[in-house]
Amino acid sequence: MTKANAGSPLKALAENLVMFGRSHGADEIEVTILEGTEFSVDVRLGHIENLCEAGSRGLSLRVIKDQKTAHASSSDLDKAQLENLVANAIKRAELAGRDECGGLPHLRKSQIKASALLLYDPEIPVLDPNKKIELALETERIGLSDKRITNSHGASFETRVIRTTLVNSSGFSREYEETFCSLGLGLQAGETDNKVEGSWASTQRTFKDLETSEKIASTCIERTVRQLHPRKIQTQAAPVVFEPPMTSWLLGFLFACVSGNAIYQKTSFLTDRLGDKVAGDAIFVSDDGLKPGLLGTTPFDSEGVPSQRTQIIERGILKNYLCNTYAARKLNLKSTGNADGGGIGPHNFYLHAGTLPPQKIISTLDEGLILIRTIGHGLNPINGDISRGAFGLWVEKGEIVYPVSEITISGNLGSILNSIEKIGNDLEFRSPIAGPTIKISELTIAGA
């Protein structure tokens, strides 16, 4: 595991490059090195299809001179090459426009220890490859053992170990290691012209937290076969229940709309809305990069700003945007530690859970849709419009009566936030953006 201030060779390389940049005319310079190893195995119908194992590293940097910025990156870590890249970037910076909001963040003191965030599982780098292959095979085997399953997209097991090193000319110099593992399965059910498909995966930082093969396979089977023999429904407006993966998808769109870059660029419908009531009273949305062991957790962002907990929506009121240093300066705000490369990333962005079990929410549907999957594009942050292809389960009198497909749902995020009637108690952090089951009072469903 990473020891504080124990300088790795890559950290020394980054520190030297920062010094080189400063002595060759850069006012500020930031160097990031990612070093990783990856293992992945795909199995299908009981056999290994692909087995991939690799290590790679890459360096990226930005230099600022006279408030002008240039970026560069390279996978070739040869010292002479890198110095050349820095020198070029300094020259290139002169051709950019002067931008007073550019530049590195001021150094902030941070008490956050990477080790306390549980980002690294020492078991993952030493996992026996045969065990990983067996896990994938076992998961698929259980999936295929169900008679209703007619074909398989295969199962995969993947692990990644990443070391991030960040050094800048403001005195920041830290590194940390993190691990990921994931086990997933994709299945088909039904005959040739009436196939349905489903998938399920578990991703964790710690191997022992991964869902079991049985759990993943049974969830995948259930999610696949419940779509068999779908019907088309008439075009109508109806209440819609979002399953947790669908709530997460909706929150992903909300995330894009509260991202500081979209705000200062005025490409979000939530521009200039801080302090406004944008959602119902029961809505609380947070971003929390400090929750130990979660996928969106990190000690500091890609600029070295410490992670924090940020309230986005509180009792329906828009409290904060998520910012990197640049967007924060543009908006006269403070960085929330969400810098991610040149952009802004979620660090466990979630809708707070309610108290209702999901089954209870479904039982309140007199007639309506449970949204289980969407496909396609059709999200427009500039006005909040949503329009997507959808798959669902039709509910009458609180009971699921049949699956539906070939429908689209459409609505507007601004109005959806005000029409979340019920919130489930089933919040799980399966990805860096997460939410529980919710019920929306009405969406347009286009069908026949």
Added chain:
Amino acid sequence: MKHLAYKDHFHLSDSDLQKILHVALSRGGDFAEIYLEHKSFSLINMEEDIIKETSESISLGLGIRVNSGDKTGYAYTNDISIEKIKNAALTAASISSESSAQDPTSFCPTPLPHNFYPVLDPAHLASLGDKISLVRQTYDAAQKFDPKIKKVKASLVDQIQHVRIVNSEGLSIADGRPLVKLVCLAVAEHSGKREAGYCGGGGKVGLEYFRHVLTPEGIGQEAAKESLHLLEATSPPAGEMPVVLAPGHSGVLIHEAVGHLLEADFIRKKTSIFWDKMGSQVGLPTLTIYDDPTLLNFRGSYNVDDEGTIPKKTPLIVEGKLVGLLQDRLSSRLMGLPETGHGRRQDFTCIPIPRMSNTYIDKGEYDPEEIIKSVNKGFYAQKFQGGQVEDSGKFTFSVSSGFLIENGRLTSPVKQATLIGTNIDILNKIEKVGADLQFGFQTGTCGKEGQAVPVTDGCPTLKISRMTVGGQS
């Protein structure tokens, strides 16, 4: 016209490569390959009236693949010391566990038989100043187009990718591939409404493209026009109705509804709805679809695919009959069918898989005006954000702008609609095919299994007798 010949960045001799192939086959695999890639990439971004960002990026690495029957072992590295490469070769070799080692055939470099991307003025050799002025011209054209244009973003991205492929069957072939794209996003605002328009162009071209084919001014103005058009637009009606697809951008439909499901891996695995339909009539006789990696200077074209196969214009559907697949090396061997040169990969970290290149519906005989006139009440889909398909044939595509058709004429502008259907059903509803084949923006990227590759799509004006349109009213 120049051909951007392969430039070596690896300093590995042919005998080094031969030794690595030896190691790769040391555990009895039946095929080994080394994919060497060097890519340099440059980006210029203009926003808020200044050049906000310039970026330069270099990536260098190689991937080693070993096949043993239908199994693939893969390893890659960007540390190109002989030691590390041999380790990678051993890792890939472990997919096979036989005791007898195979000997690779010694290779001798094959020259490329053609050049599908002749350029005059290679972007990667142009000065940063010249490239910045292209971006500025684009930006200014959009911004000055109308006072309602409140915000513009313009960017130029160019890269040169050098690839070399050597394999245990004696192949050694290399290619230098340029790729350029100039894009503009314009945001228009009026009485509380805000809409964004987009336009872009490029391909495997040189900068002369922006003088002769699509000028920066043209790109900027088109993005501005689109955003103004959307300010006037309303949400489309929801439900089933006749749909007319505009030529060019609507090629996305065929990319999703047909192209993906004819990628040979999905057919071989019987997950595609088309797997048992080869040779059968799946559409009306007016429908003919090709995938053609050989179109001159197109974004999706290549002289050689990422496994060293010379690509061919590949008929997929001819007069409504399913006739062809998009093959990579592995699938064609396993299926006993000829290769088509569609094995592509995002970069050296990825295993090649069957992919599309430039996919299009061939022109038919209808006058586009006549097609619109034949619709009493329906939807005219003009520009698209993209689409998605599942193996089961269910697909959607997202229309960013279009018009209502009323009494055979385009009337009110419409925005943001999703079209959804099942491919087998839709192919039989393509009633009329126009004579006006066009291609969409040369800026598209297709994703499959996490790998992004540049593609283009095209089609003439099409009439689909009925399709579900998802709108809000």
